[in-house]
Structure formats: C-alpha cells, structure tokens
Amino acid sequence: MKLLRPTPPRPGRNGPNGPNGAPAAPAKPGVKEKTVEGTASVVGWLDERTGTSSFLRYFLYRKVPKGTNWFYTLGTATLFAFLSQAVTGVFLAMYYEPDPTRAYESASRITNEVFLGEFVRGMHKWGSTVMIILIFVHMARVFFFGAYKYPRELNWVIGVTLLVLVLMMGLTGYLLPFDQRSFWATVVAVNINASGPIVGPYLADFLRAGAEFGPTTITRFYSLHMLLIPGLIIALIGAHLYLVVKLGTTAPPWLKAEKKDLLREEV
C-alpha cells in the first residue's frame, strides 16, 4: 500500500506551490503516473472501507521465531494442494455425470475427448495422493517439533478432524470413475462400515441409500464429495489458520530459549 501511495510533499521541496511559494507550472502526468495514481486510489478506496491492508499486514508480516525453516511450509503446501483439488474438481464437474449408467462413459470422455481433460483429471487424481502425503508429512513435522503442545492442542484436534475429512474425500471420490476397481472398492468400504456393531448396518444403508448398491448411491457419494465434505474442510481450514495466526508458530526444538544477560551474570 505504502509503495503505491504518492510520497507527500515535504516543506521546502517542490510542493504543489513550487519552491519559494511561487506557483509551479503544472507538470502533465504521464501514462505511468496516471496508472499508478489510479490503482492507488482504487486500492485506497477499498482499503478505507474494508481494512484489508491492516489485516494482510497482521496476517502475512507477523513475527515468526528464530530458526523457522522449510519444514514450516508444509501446511501451506497442503493448503495449495487443496486449492488445486478444489479448482480441478469444479471444472471436472462440468463434464462428469453422476449416474450409474453414464458415470464411466463421461469419465472416460473427460480423459479421451475433452481438451486438456486428461491433464485436469490427472491433476485431480494424482493431486489427491499428493495432498494426503503432504498432510502426513505436515502432521509429522508438528509432532516431532512438539508444536501440538499447550496452547495449540485445539489446533491439533482440528488438524486431525481435517485429516479424517480428507480421507473421506478419498473414499467418496474413489467411486466416481465407476470402473470395476472403484465399484468393488466401494462395496468393500461400505461393508467395512457395516461391520461396526449396532450403528454399522445403518451407516452402510445411509451410504448406499438402501440395502443394495442402488440408483442413488453414486449421486450420494458425489454430493458428499462435492459439497458437504469440502464445505466442512473449508470451514475447518479457516479455523486452523485463525489459530495459527493467533497463537503464532513454535521455534524448532533444537533452539534453546535465549537467556537474558542479567540472568547470565547471576549464574
């Protein structure tokens, strides 16, 4: 923001009235100056009404402890993997048809016929694996750096909930290509759910929308995969980031807290 704002005139310099108070000849602003000024005024207008710049300064320029290193980027990497999944997923939904008689055909049409379809579907497929790997590496970082300890326990709990939701994304998304592998994998996964005592059979019926794999099973998985679980994930990512910014990050465990000089003298 500060860079875009024109520097205010200083007394004694060439101000609007020029040196010695004599009115200066109005310099004709060039295209560059006009663009800079125009952008600055639009950004300024928005900033005055939303407080974006102070929020961004708080969010992006917060203090981090000494020793912060590349391991601290794993959470952001996971976030970008999620964004990639969200964007490719939205565009895959433009060609995909969640119907037991059409699903396989439409999925193979995306791969074989749609322009860049193979690329976008590949991004979504391999991106899902990358995302789950990143989550586990991020989790390992938090665990081995002790970053789950007070006062960050709640953020660990939110993170584990996010992990479970992402695994559910993997499960519900696996059915959608609707080939032999995804069909039988889903049959087995639903029956694993059915093996839970008391609630298991009801859970399986809920997932299948009935006693057998039926006409609405695939739409049910599609809706969970597209709307319900991503919505929960976005909400929880918001809470996760809020707590990260509010509580700050931890120093790596190999750094000892520095003693004050005064204390050192006493020792």
Add this chain to the structure above:
Amino acid sequence: MDDSPKFDKTSRYTEDRGIAGAFEGETVTRRRFMEGTVLLAGGIATMAFTLPALGFALGPIFEDTTPERWQSVGPEDDFNDETYVPRVINLVPEIGDPGKTTIYVRRFNPQRDKEVAGQEPQPYVAISTRCAHLGCPVRYIQASRKFVCPCHGGVYGFEGQVEGGPPVRPLDRFYTRVRAGRVQIGDRFSLNSQLKRFSPRDPSNHLDGLWQYLYPARPTT
C-alpha cells in the same frame, strides 16, 4: 446513615434488584427476554430446514428398497442336485449392469442336504455370490466343490458354510419356487453357522450367539 435505596440483588423480582423501568412482579428483564426470543426464533428457523434435510438423507435406512420380486432362471431340467449352475439375476434393475449379480443354483437334496431352520423347505438351493466377509464376488470351483473369494481368501463349502478365511457366516441364499416348470428366484435371506434363517444382513455382520444382537435387522424387514 446511607440514604441510597437498598436493593436486594438476590431477589427474583427485577423491581427489587433496582433495574430501571421494572414492572411490579416482573422476574425476567426485557433484555433477557429478547435474548431468549431471538435464540428460540433462530433455533426454530434452523430446525425448520435442518430436520427435513436430515430425514431426506436418512430416509433410505427406513425404506423397503427390496420389494418381493420373482425372477425366472430357466426350466427345472437345467438344474441337478450334484453341482451348481451359475445364473445371472437382477438385484437392482434400474441401474443396468452394476445391479446384476451371479447366483449358483442346484436342486435341494432332502437325503443329503441340511434343512434351513425357520422356513418352509425350499425346492432349490440358490447361493448368493456376495462374500460374507466384505461383499466381494465369490466363485464356485467344481473340482474342489468349494466357493472361494478373490479378495481376502474366504473359502466356503458345498452348502456355503465357512471353511476358511475371514468370513463371519455362511453365504446368503435366495428364496426359490417352481412355477409352470420353471425355477424362480425370490428375495435374499441370510444364515448363521447353524443354517438358521435370518432377514438379509450386510456382509461382515455376525449372526451367531450373542453377536446377532449387535447387528440388528433392517427396520423394514
């Protein structure tokens, strides 16, 4: 002496507590009352769309999705009591190929076969290929007279009873009847290891001893 009016902070009347504009006999402040009203109205409005949506999603659990349906699988001459003959039936006709399944059919042999407890004797034995472990399709191997599952190595004997691997109960069967010389296949039923009949259950649900109470029947069966 202190002239300021004495308020009884613990009184249940707002007037006694010295709240400005209190009515005689009033116990709930207007602020508190409005809080309650807003929460209640918001709660009712939220429930008004949450509960129907939830019922909509959970409905299939309570729905009878398998109406009684009889499918003909061929004349009586096609089947014998020595070996199984594979046939394809439609479990969910609306979805085409994924709704079809293979079953194995043979004639019931009263001298040799064990009767299924809890039902009329069936003229034919129609074995479901849905593995009782996690639902993979089992295959009948004539040479060993056993059913084997490709996924996790479940093995079943000639009558569908568990002989090895992880399955928790025998293979399911279907009701059978003969109409005008043709064998017809009806609905599915499950069995426990004593060949006692149960309503259809999911694979992985135990049905022996106390286990059967941990895996309830569907509300509609």
